[in-house]
Amino acid sequence: MMTARPKDEVRDALRALNEQFAERLRRELPALAAQAERLSGDMAGERRAIELDDLRSRLHRLAGAAGSFGQPALGREAWRLEQRIARWLEASEPAEAGFGELAEAMRELARKDLSGAGDTAPVPSLEAEPAGQCIYLMESDPQACRLISQTLRTFGYQVQACHDLDGLEALFRQQPPDALVLALHACDALTRVKALQAGLERPLPLMVIGERDDFDIQLAAVRAGAEGFFTRPLDLTRLESRLARSLERQQGEPYRVLIVDDDADLTLRYSLVLRGARMEVQALDEPVRLFETLHAFNPEVVLLDLNMPGCSGLELAQMIRLHDDWLRIPIIYLSVETDASRQMEALVKAGDDFITKPISDSALVSAVFSHAQRARALSAALTRDGLTGLLTHASIKEQLLVEVDRARRSGRPACVVMLDIDRFKQVNDSHGHAAGDSVIRALANLLRQRLRRVDSLGRYGGEEFLAVLPDCSATQALRIFDHIRERFAELTFSAGGASFQATLSAGICETNPALDAGTLLEQADRALYAAKHGGRNQVCVAD
């Protein structure tokens, strides 16, 4: 029999396989894109259905494979496209208008930078602008429609506008978007929106712009699934940040769940159910390795079996609570215990909830989901800045240390970027602090849209921001931030009847094994100063 090899050797072998897979993708993705492109050409209905089915199964394969080769984001995108085609095939009337967009999405996939494949934690592409989320906007006033579309596009969304509900329903028949922004006059319109939402697997984030804000219309909005309600004059920055938050919640990182249970059968079952609900699950059957696993996996919820040989779940929960780091993590007991007073006792000592076995799949998912959601919101409230939702000063500095250390170990450069809104005091003085806040929020939203999930972003001071970009050279960072600078200058703000624009300056410093985090910050700050000194509205790189 063969014996298991040391981890390093395995990782090297995996890395080699990842590279081979990336090589294969470089050949296959353009071919897939070409196949999608042929669909929009002249083709008989039956032939087209066959081609679509073939494309679907290729995407299915890619969705299943990519994650095992260090390309999870690519796998997720493939899965999304597969689902889209599956919907067309189910409806047995592929939407003609959708083919062009599908081909574009496939080309986008083929353009993706696959070079992160050698790493076990790959970094998405920096060069290609991330494909924006798709918003359907319904607004009958052409001027307002233009303004809202333009602003949302500046923030990086793809916007499809229509003027009435018939138009919206036609768009929906092609393909549901990622979110909806609807301007409405009447409650009964919201009933039709509710019907559209009901046809989906889960409701889309919905922002309603109401002509009035009485009780009835807000109630109808909530019933249609609204997560934001706005009246005119419209604060577009606020609308965008609400939208971003809803989308983030819907499409954010999967929740991480740790299961500690000695019953392998149940553990496997729970893992499958929770993974099916898009959660990341790790199972542990040896309580001794609890802390090691907590640190490595950093779960957001812990499921503990109450009765295990060696030590009880209650004791484990109390041990977890001994440490400040894990005070906030929700602990849910799994138990066959139905004695209410013993459950109560366990909850009083440590732990947050009880799941009594046997439990249905849906009850398990909702129990874990609600705790995970609250835990994430709480942790966001503690580490995020209230105005912008970005990391606080202390958190971004902590993140900087982590990334500088990571860059040193990986041998790949990272970039530290300091940003500042130009002549911000003047904005506050001439337009008021509310207008100033809205400029800060707009820049925060723009940065969030344009940067990758792996990048860290914090509000460093009043109008000052700090970004840390792993696996990124100064040249790449310069290109990205120059683009952000241009986009920001295009935004128009309004306050008290007047409209105005704002600009930003930025300083970039690339990591270098010889420099510590403090020195990197100083150099980025010096480059920012050079940008200000050179006339503002520009980006400078530290020498």
Add this chain to the structure above:
Amino acid sequence: MELKRILHVEDDPSIQAVTRLALEMVGGFEVLSCSSGPQALAQVDAFAPDLILLDVMMPGMDGPQTLAGLREHPALADVPVAFMTAKVHPGEIEHLRGLGAQEVIIKPFDPMQLAQQVRLIWQNSRR
């Protein structure tokens, strides 16, 4: 008795390679990779696996058809079979189990964890 020999049926060469690596290097198992259902059916008796991993979507004879074929070999009556498939709806997992598979492994899998997952499936089948 312990888990030693695994038969893996998968038409995609990349997945075949990474599965093999995960099971051989991380798990220390002996693996026979087959690229199709018919090939697996022809070699299964000689290899005498302790456990079989079956891809669901294969051209020609797919996973469920291969499973049906395997079930006709009397010597394999007690050998657990797990399907491997890309993300599907929960109902489909139940369906695949209903066909007589011990478990369903969702792809993509983490190559560092696969061996442990397979070991668990095997242990469960022995109870």
